[in-house]
Amino acid sequence: MPQVCTNNSHKNGAKKTDMNNDESYTYENLSETAEFLLTRVPFKPSIGIICGSGMGCLADALENKKEFPYEIIPHFPVSTVPGHMGKLVFGYLSGIPVVCMQGRFHYYEGYPLWKCAMPVRVMKLIGVSHLIASNAAGGLNDKFKIGDIMLVKDHINMLGFAGNNPLKGPNDERFGPRFPPMNKAYNRELIDQGKKVARELGMGGMVHEGTYTCLGGPNFETVAELRMLKMLGADAVGMSTVHEVITARHCDMTVLAFSLITNICITDYECHDKPNHEEVMDVGKMRQDTLKLFVKKLVEYIAQHNPQ
Numbered sequence: 555m556p557q558v559c560t561n562n563s564h565k566n567g568a569k570k571t572d573m574n575n576d577e578s579y580t581y582e583n584l585s586e587t588a589e590f591l592l593t594r595v596p597f598k599p600s601i602g603i604i605c606g607s608g609m610g611c612l613a614d615a616l617e618n619k620k621e622f623p624y625e626i627i628p629h630f631p632v633s634t635v636p637g638h639m640g641k642l643v644f645g646y647l648s649g650i651p652v653v654c655m656q657g658r659f660h661y662y663e664g665y666p667l668w669k670c671a672m673p674v675r676v677m678k679l680i681g682v683s684h685l686i687a688s689n690a691a692g693g694l695n696d697k698f699k700i701g702d703i704m705l706v707k708d709h710i711n712m713l714g715f716a717g718n719n720p721l722k723g724p725n726d727e728r729f730g731p732r733f734p735p736m737n738k739a740y741n742r743e744l745i746d747q748g749k750k751v752a753r754e755l756g757m758g759g760m761v762h763e764g765t766y767t768c769l770g771g772p773n774f775e776t777v778a779e780l781r782m783l784k785m786l787g788a789d790a791v792g793m794s795t796v797h798e799v800i801t802a803r804h805c806d807m808t809v810l811a812f813s814l815i816t817n818i819c820i821t822d823y824e825c826h827d828k829p830n831h832e833e834v835m836d837v838g839k840m841r842q843d844t845l846k847l848f849v850k851k852l853v854e855y856i857a858q859h860n861p862q
């Protein structure tokens with residue numbers, strides 16, 4: 555049975571998050587969050603996992619779990635999207651301590667990007683050096699099929715083109731530099747390992763690498779938008795991950811991200827199918843055993859080799 559934690563000092567959702575959109579969390583705010591967690595968990599994970607839509611099963615695979623509903627964690631936002639449980643889960647995968655976000659925060663929920671990405675900084679403060687971020691995405695690349703996995707080799711930050719960035723605002727050097735590079739955002743060794751693991755598990759044919767792009771959502775894209783994104787070089791489109799990865803790289807975490815292709819993007823006006831969130835979650839469920847195994851093997855590799 556997982557141990558579900560409570561927090562009497564933050565009952566009934568009465569949390570200290572009365573900030574407006576321009577005021578980011580301070581280092582001290584996030585240190586309080588980290589301290590809250592560290593005093594309640596008897597181990598320090600160095601690997602963090604973010605579960606995409608319909609992929610909460612990744613957290614279910616943990617052993618000796620200690621769960622923190624987001625409502626009870628100081629300064630944490632709450633999840634509002636079906637398929638995102640809203641729990642921070644600590645536990646062991648193959649005997650390796652990890653922390654898992656069973657539910658993430660999206661821009662379309664009304665949160666500014668710095669708030670969506672705040673758990674990444676909390677992970678950093680509790681000792682996480684490696685982040686595995688998963689997401690559900692629409693496939694733009696003609697080779698992709700529903701249920702395939704795309705290891706993210708790069709991203710196109712569409713929200714960032716308009717100046718919307720999780721690092722916008724005053725920079726605290728204790729997290730990272732004012733102008734972080736992003737040309738090596740996704741760790742090459744881990745991408746290669748992802749492909750190797752896929753081959754070993756007999757799923758080599760369903761694993762690709764490609765470029766992810768994030769739009770604000772919540773609507774799925776128009777045909778013209780998808781045609782444009784494809785021309786720009788995007789292989790998959792989603793509504794998350796990019797701001798988390800920027801935040802993780804800013805504080806020098808090593809990142810692996812992957813997309814589960816839950817639908818094929820419709821770039822043809824004659825096609826009458828409509829993408830929907832239920833289908834997205836169903837594909838996550840359909841692939842849950844494969845994803846659990848895939849992530850477990852990657853966690854084992856990171857724990858043994860620690861690529862930087």
Ligand SMILES: O=P(O)(O)O[C@@H]1C[C@H](O)[C@@H](CO)O1
Nearest residue numbers: 606607689690793794831834
């Ligand atoms: O949290 P992720 O990026 O996996 O969720 C995707 C994008 C939307 O939140 C949702 C659309 O079905 O899935």
Ligand SMILES: Nc1nc2[nH]cnc2c(=O)[nH]1
Nearest residue numbers: 690691692791792793834
């Ligand atoms: N933006 C976007 N996000 C998704 N998440 C899952 N599928 C899709 C999609 O087609 N577009």
